[in-house]
Amino acid sequence: MAQKTFDVNVINKSKTDRKAVPVVLDLKKYGMDVKSALVQSDGTEIPSQLDDLNGDGIFDELCFITDISKKSELKFSVRLMPDGKPREYKPQVYAEMLMSNKKVKSSNKQNLYISSLTVDNGTNPYWMLHHHGPAFENEMVAYRIYFDHRQTVDIYGKYKKGLELKETQFYPDKAQKAAGFGDDILWVGETLGLGTLRGWNGNAPQMLKDVDHRTLRLVARGPLRTIVEVIDKGWNTMNPGKDKIDMTMRYTLYAGRRDCFVDVKFNKPVPEYQFATGIINVKNSVEMSDNKGLRGCWGTDWPVSEKDSAGHKRETVGLGICIPAANVISELPANKDNYPYVIGNATDELHYNITFGSANETFGFHSADAWFEHLKAWKKELETPIEIK
Known part of the structure; x- marks a missing residue:
């Protein structure tokens, strides 16, 4: 041909x-x-x-x-x-997924790389996977997704632009920190983290505990975008009286952008199902919302649990989520853990975007006001996409 x-x-x-x-x-x-x-x-x-x-x-x-x-x-x-091989270019993004090698003591020299893993209901590989699931980055930001019933989106902030995860593997050592490498900047626990999708039982978000088969897969690794896929086969969403459904989520991160595109596909239309998402209520954070699907916060807290806080400092972060207004069923008041939403759609798809910034960045935002203005401009850009002909 x-x-x-x-x-x-x-x-x-x-x-x-x-x-x-x-x-x-x-x-x-x-x-x-x-x-x-x-x-x-x-x-x-x-x-x-x-x-x-x-x-x-x-x-x-x-x-x-x-x-x-x-x-x-x-x-x-x-x-x-119709012939040849894909042309090669300098990588502007990076993604990795690894099993933990107990014979390697260093947290940034792990070597058991994998591209996909599927587990059965009741199996939790969280502690078997290095950095607990797939991690992916561009020169501005890095994300990871927990491979367990939480499926939480967590973040890694940077001081300067550059690809780092291949060297730090999400856990920079003292020398790397001294050289200006970034680090984990958010403690998520059992919260919604940054735009995690959960079930909804009519009263509260529900984790993905009852899933027949859970798969996480690296779909694309660059040079311009990474795509990480999460597949939940036979998910009990905890919607009262509703059957299990299959859900495939793709997290796409492009070079040069701090936001991540979240695309959700179900095995059937879900007009009678409701879901929860939102962002963590960072301690002492201030909130912004346009009451039409855009919500953000800016706050400062420890990025790890108290018992692990040695060697860390309090981190100031800005978080943001942008959901099409038509998919917002309810914007719930902030509680001690989250700034939550109840969302849904009559079709078999959901689409929304998540983003974050670290006050450590030499290239980013350093106040709540500046971050919130960025979020407003970000939503305007998402709502007025370019045309491709």
């Missing part, structure tokens, strides 16, 4: 410049088994990424990233080829 070449026009109709805009093309529409791709801007090659999302050996999506000025249009040339 011959290669295919075509133009992609990216249009920004908004009144603001956009940074690190992801452009994602569904390859099914081109009717070919793509083996390699070339993306050019004004005749110059730019990095791109091919991803096999379902593990069948066929690439499903092509993505690239661009900045674009306000009220402007950019043209890119895309060439899809």
